[in-house]
Amino acid sequence: MRQPHPTPELNLLEDQLRRFLVRDIAPHYHQWERAGIMPRELWRQLGAQGFLGADAAQAFAGAEAGYAAAACIIQTISAAGFAGLASAVAAHNEVAIPYVMDLGTDSQRQRWLPGMISGDIVGAIAMTEPSAGSDLKAIRGRAEKIAGGWRLNGQKTFITNGIHADLIIVAMKTDPDAGAKGISLFLVGADTPGFSRGRKLDKLGQNIADTAELFFENVEVGEDALLGGEGQGFACLMNELPRERLSFAIAALGACDAVLQDTLAYVQERKAFGVSVAQFQNTRFRLAELHARVEVLRAFVRQCIDRQSRAELGTADVSIAKLVSSEVQGELVDVCLQMFGGYGYMKEYPISRAYVDARGQRIYGGTSEIMKEIIARELLGR
Numbered sequence: 001m002r003q004p005h006p007t008p009e010l011n012l013l014e015d016q017l018r019r020f021l022v023r024d025i026a027p028h029y030h031q032w033e034r035a036g037i038m039p040r041e042l043w044r045q046l047g048a049q050g051f052l053g054a055d056a057a058q059a060f061a062g063a064e065a066g067y068a069a070a071a072c073i074i075q076t077i078s079a080a081g082f083a084g085l086a087s088a089v090a091a092h093n094e095v096a097i098p099y100v101m102d103l104g105t106d107s108q109r110q111r112w113l114p115g116m117i118s119g120d121i122v123g124a125i126a127m128t129e130p131s132a133g134s135d136l137k138a139i140r141g142r143a144e145k146i147a148g149g150w151r152l153n154g155q156k157t158f159i160t161n162g163i164h165a166d167l168i169i170v171a172m173k174t175d176p177d178a179g180a181k182g183i184s185l186f187l188v189g190a191d192t193p194g195f196s197r198g199r200k201l202d203k204l205g206q207n208i209a210d211t212a213e214l215f216f217e218n219v220e221v222g223e224d225a226l227l228g229g230e231g232q233g234f235a236c237l238m239n240e241l242p243r244e245r246l247s248f249a250i251a252a253l254g255a256c257d258a259v260l261q262d263t264l265a266y267v268q269e270r271k272a273f274g275v276s277v278a279q280f281q282n283t284r285f286r287l288a289e290l291h292a293r294v295e296v297l298r299a300f301v302r303q304c305i306d307r308q309s310r311a312e313l314g315t316a317d318v319s320i321a322k323l324v325s326s327e328v329q330g331e332l333v334d335v336c337l338q339m340f341g342g343y344g345y346m347k348e349y350p351i352s353r354a355y356v357d358a359r360g361q362r363i364y365g366g367t368s369e370i371m372k373e374i375i376a377r378e379l380l381g382r
């Protein structure tokens with residue numbers, strides 16, 4: 001049990017999720033990774049088991065189980081070695097649902113949340129464009145006012161759940177001359193005329209989390225599609241980003257736990273020069289170092305989970321959590337893969353997947369360089 005503050009309810013949730021992962025996910029994971037996408041039906045299974053929207057309000061079909069429950073779900077999936085599934089679920093649970101919950105009107109919540117929590121509606125967040133990722137203010141997608149609503153035109157890329165998504169929360173420019181204040185968010189159903197999906201992108205790792213290009217061509221939506229107010233998009237994104245980034249830190253920690261456990265078992269069993277690999281000082285010291293770093297990281301991530309539970313998590317703190325967790329995970333998978341020797345390079349060994357899956361962590365949700373920029377700004381001012 002590795003929850004920050006274990007309670008009988010959290011223990012039960014973790015046990016139930018672990019059993020689900022062993023029974024319904026593990027036997028098929030390799031095949032879904034090869035296919036580059038998980039089955040759509042899996043979302044409904046996740047919903048039926050109560051793993052979607054665990055902390056959303058009961059009034060909208062959520063379990064209202066608190067943020068610790070939401071964090072437990074991401075950590076447990078990741079600690080089982082299913083980083084791609086953790087990313088897909090995080091995009092839905094930790095980004096799309098909280099956006100609707102926190103920024104939506106009651107009628108928007110009523111329209112979208114029950115389906116998102118049952119798994120009938122898969123959510124995605126679409127900010128990144130081919131020419132604007134880190135620099136979100138530079139997006140070009142445009143929403144123009146028309147009678148009774150808005151007309152959207154633009155292109156998004158690298159969108160997690162882009163292929164399965166039924167609801168896309170999209171950032172568009174509503175006033176190209178107003179900088180950050182000219183961005184607004186829209187709730188777009190995937191059945192809206194003019195919306196289309198491009199390729200399912202072929203990624204290095206985390207393949208079961210489908211990633212896609214999305215196109216908006218004269219997509220007309222009503223006034224009720226505007227989320228969080230006109231011109232408020234950038235401010236809304238900034239408010240919601242801490243939760244998204246914390247989910248990446250939690251996932252990284254889970255992945256570190258999975259890889260360390262696997263490596264500890266392997267080095268004790270594998271023999272070289274008549275002794276186990278675990279007996280070489282290099283193995284012992286490197287594993288001790290990594291374990292120590294993971295435990296220090298865990299203490300900080302737990303603090304962040306507590307602060308997020310009280311809605312007090314700041315941008316700089318979560319940037320530290322995302323930066324350090326991604327970097328620790330990156331080093332850990334590399335060192336551990338080395339301890340597996342040639343077997344570590346074989347796809348049938350989970351460490352090889354953990355190695356490629358880890359690489360994205362330093363990029364999505366804000367790159368490590370952007371995390372450093374945010375931390376430096378807190379230290380030094382602009």
Ligand SMILES: Cc1cc2nc3c(=O)[nH]c(=O)nc-3n(C[C@H](O)[C@H](O)[C@H](O)COP(=O)(O)OP(=O)(O)OC[C@H]3O[C@@H](n4cnc5c(N)ncnc54)[C@H](O)[C@@H]3O)c2cc1C
Nearest residue numbers: 125126127128132133134158159160363364365366367369
């Ligand atoms: C697997 C995956 C899933 C994703 N899912 C989503 C999603 O669901 N929704 C979504 O909207 N986006 C998503 N993204 C996009 C992701 O958030 C962006 O890729 C990321 O923010 C970086 O943007 P970019 O790719 O345009 O890189 P760029 O912004 O072009 O950056 C290129 C390089 O320049 C560096 N750089 C940029 N600015 C600075 C600076 N000021 N100082 C120092 N260095 C800098 C970057 O760190 C990077 O190394 C996903 C990406 C991946 C890989």
